Structures are given as C-alpha cells and as structure tokens.
Amino acid sequence: MTAEIISGTQIRKEILAEIKEDVEKMKEKHGKVPGLVTILVGSNPASQSYVTLKIKTALSLGFHEIQDDQPEDISEEDLLALIEKYNNDDDIHGILVQLPLPDQIDDKKVLNAINPDKDVDAFHPVNVGRLMIGGDEAKFLPCTPAGIQEMIVRSGTETSGAEVVVVGRSNIVGKPIAVMMAQKGIGANATSTIVHTRTKDLAGHCKRADILIVAAGVPDLVKPEWIKPGATVIDVGVNRVGMNEETGKAILKGDVDFEAAKEIAGKITPVPGGVGPMTIAMLMKNTLKSAQWALGDI
Ligand code: GUN
Numbered sequence: 001m002t003a004e005i006i007s008g009t010q011i012r013k014e015i016l017a018e019i020k021e022d023v024e025k026m027k028e029k030h031g032k033v034p035g036l037v038t039i040l041v042g043s044n045p046a047s048q049s050y051v052t053l054k055i056k057t058a059l060s061l062g063f064h065e066i067q068d069d070q071p072e073d074i075s076e077e078d079l080l081a082l083i084e085k086y087n088n089d090d091d092i093h094g095i096l097v098q099l100p101l102p103d104q105i106d107d108k109k110v111l112n113a114i115n116p117d118k119d120v121d122a123f124h125p126v127n128v129g130r131l132m133i134g135g136d137e138a139k140f141l142p143c144t145p146a147g148i149q150e151m152i153v154r155s156g157t158e159t160s161g162a163e164v165v166v167v168g169r170s171n172i173v174g175k176p177i178a179v180m181m182a183q184k185g186i187g188a189n190a191t192s193t194i195v196h197t198r199t200k201d202l203a204g205h206c207k208r209a210d211i212l213i214v215a216a217g218v219p220d221l222v223k224p225e226w227i228k229p230g231a232t233v234i235d236v237g238v239n240r241v242g243m244n245e246e247t248g249k250a251i252l253k254g255d256v257d258f259e260a261a262k263e264i265a266g267k268i269t270p271v272p273g274g275v276g277p278m279t280i281a282m283l284m285k286n287t288l289k290s291a292q293w294a295l296g297d298i
Pocket residue numbers: 096097098099100121143
C-alpha cells in the first residue's frame with residue numbers, strides 16, 4: 001500500500017491561518033500586533049532569501065516587522081548593542097539574527113545576548129534548558145523540531161508509547177526533537193532513541209521505529225528495508241543533488257529514498273514540501289506566543 005503523504009505545505013497553510021486569526025483578536029483586544037525584527041548581516045544569498053521569506057510571511061500575518069540589514073563588516077560590539085536595543089523595545093516580541101555570521105563575530109556571544117523571552121529561534125541556552133525541563137517551562141520550541149512534532153500530531157500519528165528513532169544528533173534538530181518526543185504531553189510520551197554515525201546497527205534501530213525522524217544530511221541514507229511497515233517517516237534532509245537545467249533550480253533530495261519508502265511506510269513527508277515549509281510557520285507561532293505572553297493573554 002502506498003503511504004499517506006504528510007504535506008508541510010498544507011499544514012503550514014492551516015497554521016498560518018490560525019495565527020492570522022489570533023493576530024486579529026490581539027489587535028481588537030489590545031490594539032497591538034506581534035513584532036519581529038530580522039537582523040541580517042552581510043549579503044549571503046541563501047541567508048537573504050531565507051530572511052526575505054520570513055519577512056514576507058510576517059507581513060502577510062499582519063505582524064509589525066523590522067528588517068534590520070547590517071553591513072558584512074559590522075563589529076561584534078555594534079551588533080551586541082543593536083540586540084540590546086531590541087531587547088528593550090516593547091513593540092518587538094521576537095529577535096531573529098540570521099546565521100551564519102561573519103568571522104569577526106562570535107555567534108555564541110550574539111545568540112546569548114538575545115533576551116531569552118524574545119528568542120523565537122529558541123537557540124539561547126536558557127531556552128534549551130527550558131525545553132529539557134518540558135511542560136509549561138518550555139516557552140519557545142526550536143522551529144524545525146516544533147514543525148516536526150506538529151506534523152506528527154496533525155497527521156494523526158499515535159505518539160504515546162511509540163518507538164521514536166531519530167537519525168542525527170544536531171543541536172538544532174536531532175537532540176531537541178528526541179527530548180520533545182519523550183516528554184510528558186500531547187504529541188509526546190514516546191520512547192526516544194538517537195542514532196548517529198557511530199551507532200553500531202543503524203538499520204536495526206530504524207527498523208523498530210514506529211516514528212522515524214531522519215536529520216542526517218545524507219541523501220537517500222535510509223533504505224526501504226530499514227522502515228517498519230506502516231511507520232510514520234519524517235524526512236528533515238534537504239540535499240542539493242544537482243541542477244535542473246530547464247528551470248535553473250536546484251534538485252533537492254531528502255535523507256530517505258522516498259520513492260521506495262512510500263511503498264512501505266504508513267505516512268511519509270516529501271522533500272521538498274515536507275518539513276521545510278513548517279519551519280517559518282513555527283517561527284511565526286513563537287513570535288505570536290511571545291506577544292501573547294507580553295500582553296498577559298497566556
Ligand atoms: N540559518 C539557517 N537556519 C537558521 C535558523 O533557523 N535561524 C537562524 N537564525 N538562522 C538560520
């Protein structure tokens with residue numbers, strides 16, 4: 001049987017519509033809207049295109065949006081001062097510093113300077129700690145893991161007692177999603193295992209997963225015979241494997257051999273159109289939440 005496709009494009013649409021409704025309610029009740037500042041240093045084309053999409057999405061939801069572009073040679077001191085300015089701006093609820101930053105700037109120092117209560121990327125150590133504690137303590141969830149969990153829930157996948165196997169141990173995806181799935185709560189209560197490049201029997205672990213989350217950055221790493229029949233497969237990989245000469249666009253492939261895997265899995269996310277579109281939606285959700293906290297609504 002062919003797997004049900006979990007469409008990130010469709011789920012994103014639903015989430016953005018929900019956020020837009022909440023923004024309208026906030027405007028009626030408080031005369032205020034969520035505020036997001038995007039800080040882009042330099043002119044890295046990939047960063048520019050990500051930031052443009054974030055700005056466009058924020059504006060489409062009726063957010064107050066500040067696009068703060070800074071030159072490539074900005075000093076660390078000036079960037080830290082800029083962050084401090086937005087930490088103290090009551091109309092700004094989310095501060096996003098697009099990574100990577102130029103060499104003269106220490107990424108960690110910059111991320112740690114953001115007020116944790118405006119850290120909508122959830123990269124600050126305080127938010128990493130809050131995520132680990134879980135429950136109400138976890139104010140912001142990192143955007144890609146939050147998107148993955150949302151897709152699992154909205155696809156109707158049972159998580160309570162499920163075996164979740166996460167391939168990859170990055171700070172941005174692998175480690176947080178494994179912890180989130182093992183927490184108490186909706187869309188969680190699972191048994192999590194993290195596997196990685198040093199794992200002895202990668203295939204064996206994957207094969208017992210009811211929910212297989214793959215964030216390894218290796219195209220077609222997961223073979224169909226590694227998948228338990230009926231499992232939910234979430235493919236986080238976005239690998240550029242070539243160029244379509246007609247369209248001039250990159251050919252993208254996930255970490256899972258999709259064509260073969262969809263004949264075994266129960267539910268599966270495609271690449272593109274799967275996890276990718278969810279990340280910005282969750283960034284917007286974090287910004288909305290931050291504004292709701294600031295206004296005392298949650
Ligand atoms: N660069 C690539 N991905 C991200 C992200 O999720 N957040 C930020 N701030 N920078 C990035």
